[in-house]
Amino acid sequence: xxxxxxxxxxxxxxMTNKKSLKCEQHMGHxxxxxxxxxxxxxxxxxFVYSYEKLSINESVPSRFSPECPNSSLLNLHLHALQPEDxxxxxxxxxxxxxxxxxxxxxxxxxxxxx
Amino acid sequence: xxxxxxxSEVTAVEGAIVQINCTYQTSGFYGLSWYxxxxxxxxxFLSYNALDGLEETGRFSSFLSRxxxxxxxxxxxxxxxxxxxxxxxxxxxxxxxxxxxGSGTQLTVLP
Numbered sequence: 001x002x003x004x005x006x007x008x009x010x011x012x013x014x015m016t017n018k019k020s021l022k023c024e025q026h027m028g029h030x031x032x033x034x035x036x037x038x039x040x041x042x043x044x045x046x047f048v049y050s051y052e053k054l055s056i057n058e059s060v061p062s063r064f065s066p067e068c069p070n071s072s073l074l075n076l077h078l079h080a081l082q083p084e085d086x087x088x089x090x091x092x093x094x095x096x097x098x099x100x101x102x103x104x105x106x107x108x109x110x111x112x113x114x
Numbered sequence: 115x116x117x118x119x120x121x122s123e124v125t126a127v128e129g130a131i132v133q134i135n136c137t138y139q140t141s142g143f144y145g146l147s148w149y150x151x152x153x154x155x156x157x158x159f160l161s162y163n164a165l166d167g168l169e170e171t172g173r174f175s176s177f178l179s180r181x182x183x184x185x186x187x188x189x190x191x192x193x194x195x196x197x198x199x200x201x202x203x204x205x206x207x208x209x210x211x212x213x214x215x216g217s218g219t220q221l222t223v224l225p
Contacts, residue, residue: 031211040218040220041218042215042217042218043157043201043215045212045213045214048212050211055211056209056211056212090157092157097210098210100205100210100211100212101145101147101162101164101205101213102147102159102162103157103213104159105157105158106156107155107156
């Protein structure tokens, strides 16, 4: 199974809402990533988890809060977002060590903040 | 600064060969990956060059020259389904924990 799943596929939320994005993989990968991608732009790294511990936080605003409950799951909790946060949010996973170059991406959650 | 630069657009016809270049600026470099992303889809891993030289995977080949800070993706026998965005990606930090994606190249294959 080489699939990374993400839910929901689409999400519309107001600026005062709290919502969560979910990501799951069953490839035994111990590194998981959150990316943000705007239209016609490359994915931008937000967070990296390695062995369920937060390894990298790319100076992401605190309104984005990641969580890694176990080796298969990765969540992104959203609160008080801004319209400019509207984007495609991609989850990815890879082997460790040295698997960073070959990442497996989920289909993404398309987020619209109104 | 550290970055990976690509041409923004490339157009070619079915059956042709196209080369997508990627140049990078960084003090240390540890390899180059290539990803394909169709409109509305997720990035998909294509290839990885850890060392200088050519890696071939079916119709796709990738090349890296660390002395020239340069790599490319070569697509042969182009098909309509190859129309997509292509990103090079590298570990610019040297940490082996994160990738930085290049600016991306939109490939359009014409009939």
